[in-house]
Amino acid sequence: MWARALWLGLRTPLGGPRGFTSKTDPQGSGRITAEMIEHLERLALVDFGSREAVARLEKAIAFADRLRAVDTDGVEPMESVLEDRCLYLRSDNVVEGNCADELLQNSHRVVEEYFVAPPGNIPLPKLDEQEPFPHS
Amino acid sequence: MAAPVLRRGCRGRLWALACVDGGSCHGRGAPTGSPSNRIRGQSSVAQQPLHTAQKPRKGEHNWAAVVGLEIHAQISSNSKLFSGSQVRFSAPPNSLVSFFDASLPGTLPVLNRRCVEAAVMTGLALNCHINKKSLFDRKHYFYADLPAGYQITQQRLPIAVNGSLTYGVSAGKERGQVIPKTVRVKQIQLEQDSGKSLHDDLRSQTLIDLNRAGVGLLEVVLEPDLSCGEEAATAVRELQLILQTLGTSQANMAEGQLRVDANISVHHPGEPLGVRTEVKNLNSIRFLAKAIDYEIQRQINELENGGEILNETRSFHEKLGCTVSMRDKEAKQDYRFMPEPNLPPLLLYDATSLPIGTDPRQVIDIDHIRETLPELPSVTRERLVQQYGMLPEHSFTLLNEVGLLEFFQNVIKETRAEPKKVTSWVLNIFLGYLKQENLAVSESPVTPSALAELLDLLDSRTISSAAAKQVCPYSLQFLTVPLSQEMFSVTPQCHH
Numbered sequence: 001m002w003a004r005a006l007w008l009g010l011r012t013p014l015g016g017p018r019g020f021t022s023k024t025d026p027q028g029s030g031r032i033t034a035e036m037i038e039h040l041e042r043l044a045l046v047d048f049g050s051r052e053a054v055a056r057l058e059k060a061i062a063f064a065d066r067l068r069a070v071d072t073d074g075v076e077p078m079e080s081v082l083e084d085r086c087l088y089l090r091s092d093n094v095v096e097g098n099c100a101d102e103l104l105q106n107s108h109r110v111v112e113e114y115f116v117a118p119p120g121n122i123p124l125p126k127l128d129e130q131e132p133f134p135h136s
Numbered sequence: 137m138a139a140p141v142l143r144r145g146c147r148g149r150l151w152a153l154a155c156v157d158g159g160s161c162h163g164r165g166a167p168t169g170s171p172s173n174r175i176r177g178q179s180s181v182a183q184q185p186l187h188t189a190q191k192p193r194k195g196e197h198n199w200a201a202v203v204g205l206e207i208h209a210q211i212s213s214n215s216k217l218f219s220g221s222q223v224r225f226s227a228p229p230n231s232l233v234s235f236f237d238a239s240l241p242g243t244l245p246v247l248n249r250r251c252v253e254a255a256v257m258t259g260l261a262l263n264c265h266i267n268k269k270s271l272f273d274r275k276h277y278f279y280a281d282l283p284a285g286y287q288i289t290q291q292r293l294p295i296a297v298n299g300s301l302t303y304g305v306s307a308g309k310e311r312g313q314v315i316p317k318t319v320r321v322k323q324i325q326l327e328q329d330s331g332k333s334l335h336d337d338l339r340s341q342t343l344i345d346l347n348r349a350g351v352g353l354l355e356v357v358l359e360p361d362l363s364c365g366e367e368a369a370t371a372v373r374e375l376q377l378i379l380q381t382l383g384t385s386q387a388n389m390a391e392g393q394l395r396v397d398a399n400i401s402v403h404h405p406g407e408p409l410g411v412r413t414e415v416k417n418l419n420s421i422r423f424l425a426k427a428i429d430y431e432i433q434r435q436i437n438e439l440e441n442g443g444e445i446l447n448e449t450r451s452f453h454e455k456l457g458c459t460v461s462m463r464d465k466e467a468k469q470d471y472r473f474m475p476e477p478n479l480p481p482l483l484l485y486d487a488t489s490l491p492i493g494t495d496p497r498q499v500i501d502i503d504h505i506r507e508t509l510p511e512l513p514s515v516t517r518e519r520l521v522q523q524y525g526m527l528p529e530h531s532f533t534l535l536n537e538v539g540l541l542e543f544f545q546n547v548i549k550e551t552r553a554e555p556k557k558v559t560s561w562v563l564n565i566f567l568g569y570l571k572q573e574n575l576a577v578s579e580s581p582v583t584p585s586a587l588a589e590l591l592d593l594l595d596s597r598t599i600s601s602a603a604a605k606q607v608c609p610y611s612l613q614f615l616t617v618p619l620s621q622e623m624f625s626v627t628p629q630c631h632h
Contacts, residue, residue, distance in 0.1 A: 043470055045278065079271060082480040089498055092214045092250035096234035097221035103230060103238050103346075113229040114343035117280030119335060 032058055200405045201432040202412075203368050203398055204360030207375060208353050209385040210329065210393040211254045217328055217352030218245035218288065225391055229345040237350040239283035244478050249497070251352040252295070252482065254384035255326050256505050258354055259296030261378050261512055262321045266502050268484050270295040272326075272476040277469065280344050281331035289355075291473050294325035295482065301358065302514060303374040304532060305367065314528040319371050320359040329353050354385065360399065364432065365425030372396055373421055377513045377535060389420050398428050401445070402435045410435070411445040415459055417452050427452035431459050516541070524548075524555035533563055539577030540567065546584035553591040561591060 037048050048054055100113055109116035213223055221234040236243035259266050271293040274286040299321035304314040331349035333342045356375065362368045376394060379385040387394040401412035415431055418424045430452075435445050450459040485491065487503040511519075517531035534541050544562045548555060566587060570580060593599050 039470075043276075043472060079481065080475050080477050082477070085480040086498070087247060087480045087482050089249035089252065089500070090215075090220070090246045091497065092248055093220065094215050094222040095220035096215075096236075097232045099235075100228065100230040100233065103233060103235075103240075106238075106240075109341075111341075111343055113231075114334070114345055115230070115280070117333075117342045117344050119337070119340050119342050 032061075198404060199402050199436050201363050201400065201402050201435075202360045202409060203362040203364070203400050203428055203432075204412075205358040205362065205368060205372065206397045206399070207356040207358070207372065208329075208395045208397075209258075209356065209375075209379055209387055211251050211352035211354055212383060212385050213248060213250045213254065213352060215248055215250075216350040217248055217251050217326065219243075219350055220246075221350070223351050224347075227347055229343075230347060232347040233349065237283075237346055239285075245288060245476070247479065247482070248352060249500070251326060252484075252500055253505060254352070254382075255295045255324060255354055256484065256500065256502055257382050257509060258356070258379065258384050259299065259324050260502070260506050260509060261382055262296075262299035262301055262324070262356070264296035264299030264321060264324060266296050266484060267293060268486075268489075268502075269293065270482045270484075272479045272482070273473050274476050276472045276474075279330070279333075280342055281333045281346070281349065283331070283346065283349065287328050287330065288476050288479075289327035290325035292475070294323040295484075296324040297322070299324070301371055301375055301378075303367075303370045304528070305370060306529060314532065317367065317371075319361040319367075322357040322359050324357075325355045327353050327355055365428035368396075368398065368428050369421045369425035372424060373536075374513070376421075381510055381513055383510075392419065395419065396424055398424070398431075400428060400431045400435070402432060402439065410439075411447050413445065413447065413459075414449045415452055416449060416462070423452060423454055426457060427459060430457065434459065524559060526556065526559045530559055530563055533567070537567065537577060543577055543580075543584055547588045547591070550585055550588035551591045551595070553588075553595040557591060557595070561587065 032054055037054060040046065041048060048057070104110050104113060104115070107115045210223075211217070215221060216223055216234075216237065219234040219236040221237055222232045224232060234243075236245065256266055270290055272288055273291040275289050275291065276286040278285055300318050301321055302316050302318045304316055306314060329348050329351040331344055331346040333344055335342050358371070362371060372394075376387040376389075379387040379394075385393060389395070396418050398415045398418065399412050400415060401410040403410040413431060413435070415427050418427055431450065438445060446461075449462045451462045452458075453460050484500050484502055486501060490501060491499065513535050517528065517535060520526055520531040520534065521528055534544055540562070543566075544558065547558050547562060551558060566580075566582065569582070570577065
């Protein structure tokens with residue numbers, strides 16, 4: 001799970017509030033609070049299982065922070081690497097579908113051609129209810 | 137059943153009709169449903185200081201309500217917004233689902249041209265500025281009926297902005313007079329619909345059908361210029377008519393093709409806006425009005441008793457006629473908006489900027505679409521008033537009932553009688569008969585020709601008005617058999 005956490009750490013949301021990155025030390029040794037971890041775990045459903053994972057996250061943020069060294073005054077932000085490509089428009093024809101059997105094979109549980117999911121969203125346990133880190 | 141377009145204007149003992157003056161927008165950022173507006177400078181719930189309604193002074197009874205609507209209309213198209221699977225109301229579960237709709241890895245979105253045209257048409261009909269460049273974003277949240285874990289929408293730069301929707305409210309004082317009111321359209325955006333969840337509480341599970349996942353939606357966001365259930369219902373009805381006239385959506389609320397969420401708050405005129413609640417689960421125009429009025433009253437009662445309003449989402453309980461809190465444990469929502477990396481910006485053109493030498497199927501010309509727009513309901517009503525001298529109120533009724541306008545025009549074509557006579561007969565006697573027998577215009581056994589014939593007989597004084605009215609409302613039942621003068625040679629009992 002920590003590898004995924006690392007990848008997620010690198011993807012700072014564009015345009016939104018800087019969130020935790022602004023709180024870290026520009027020198028690169030920022031601290032991530034427990035609330036931050038809990039918040040991230042709920043948003044992205046990742047599991048920061050160990051201290052090592054959190055440390056890796058902090059290193060990833062520091063790595064990304066180096067972008068701030070670049071002077072971007074007066075430069076129009078890029079939207080995506082495809083921003084100068086042409087957006088293809090598809091004609092409004094029905095060409096797909098009718099593969100319920102194939103799709104349902106992916107599901108752990110199936111009831112009469114419906115996917116089965118647990119009822120609603122199951123909230124994650126609060127931080128103090130969780131197991132403490134194995135190595136503290 | 138005809139939705140009531142015209143009723144007497146809102147009257148309330150406890151609250152005034154005052155609308156918030158133009159320009160004072162609600163702070164946005166409800167926990168669920170509405171797009172975050174971070175880019176536009178208005179922050180989400182967590183960061184914005186909430187305007188708390190001040191405790192009402194003793195004896196202060198002047199309240200103003202503020203209502204903003206978010207309307208989702210399912211686009212009438214053959215295939216979905218980003219995939220080639222079919223759009224259809226009822227089908228075996230998960231049979232209208234492509235690999236992309238099921239969010240299997242390796243699939244990519246491909247934009248449906250028809251959906252873009254539908255958005256442009258709707259934007260033009262609502263006097264919007266069409267953005268020649270618009271962008272797609274991902275709105276992340278976890279729910280079983282959203283297999284990708286995000287919805288593709290247009291949060292940063294939607295396809296159309298800054299429009300207006302004009303609707304008519306019956307004046308009440310002078311019969312037949314209609315006051316036009318306008319609500320500003322903040323924006324129109326293209327977005328994906330989610331699948332359907334069927335909750336099985338017995339077995340503690342949810343059954344998911346993805347047939348609806350990925351269907352194109354037009355989200356129409358109205359500024360909070362409305363002030364009561366009546367206005368909201370009328371505005372939504374007018375939008376429904378416009379969408380149906382354009383053909384961009386069938387906008388049938390009962391089938392879920394038109395869904396409305398309402399943001400409601402109350403405050404004293406002159407004071408800051410109050411805390412607002414979001415009311416969801418409104419699936420008919422009648423309930424929309426009821427729910428909004430109930431919520432307004434609930435908030436007033438709560439505040440006058442010294443309580444406070446929570447910024448929450450509520451659901452409307454049809455049977456109980458009240459709104460109920462939908463408090464979710466995970467109340468704070470952070471949608472983590474990010475640009476959709478698989479879709480370049482959507483570029484639209486007009487007559488002056490058409491690119492040369494490109495495939496016309498890849499180019500959308502706003503001016504061309506504007507030229508091919510059908511006649512909008514407001515224009516039709518104006519024309520009817522001018523052409524046939526009818527009251528504005530009548531023109532509303534004619535357009536409100538499905539098929540009635542066509543029926544009316546067919547009668548006009550075939551009869552010699554005066555238009556005013558035709559109007560009166562169609563709207564009073566014919567429509568009354570339909571209502572009594574609970575029939576739609578399309579189910580009417582009375583044809584336009586038959587009614588035209590009856591009116592001709594009336595007109596030529598072959599039968600007297602009294603005779604015709606004397607057998608009314610049953611007279612129309614006679615019209616289902618061929619008319620003959622003998623039928624009307626009843627000696628009139630009354631000579632008017």
